Amino acid sequence: MATTTPTTSAPAAPSADEVRWLTAEEQLSWRAYRNGVAMLNDTLAHELEAETGLSIHEYEVLVRLSEAPERTMRMSEIATGLAHSRSRLTHTIRRMEEQGLVERHQCLHDARGVNCTMTEQGWQRLVAAAPSHVRSVRAHLVDVLTPEQFRALGEAMDAVAEHLSGGASHPG
Secondary structure, three states, X not given: XXXXXXOXXXXXXXXXXXXXXXXXXXXXXXXXXXXXXXXXXXXXXXHHHHHHOOOHHHHHHHHHXXXXXXHEEEHHHHHHXXXXXXXXXXXXXXXXXXXXXXXXXXOOOOOOOEEEEEOHHHHXXXXXXXXXXXXXXXXXXXXXXXXXXXXXXXXXXXXXXXXXXXXXXXXX
16 A cells, blocks of 8 residues: 555645745735835825825725716725725715715615715815826826836736635636
């Protein structure tokens, strides 16, 4: 009786308790990613707020609403699309309502749902803020990378988002 596994079989899957530690190269890439994302997000948020008075979260809400039919979305859809907790989004929307940028109202088709609609003032703020934000994104990310690097970054983050949202993951 043989005590070794035939070489043609697939390797055994790691057990739930087994840790696959990062290699030195993977560790460098992971840390570069973490540092780069943190620094980029901080810079974009700081520049946006300094130049427009909008927080990055307020800006993202306005962008999503601007792309929605009638500039209206359910609060739950906004939260999912932005990967924000509902309580965090509610706080942001409340602040935006006080500024006259959005309005909330009950959903006509579902009394449990709440819709958020961008006001004309919100649209004007977004139109005024967008050029500054796009310049920052371009200066600190798009123009720093080659077109191939930027495309690969987008593809990689799509794969991560798909995996985390429960979609089927597949190699590029």
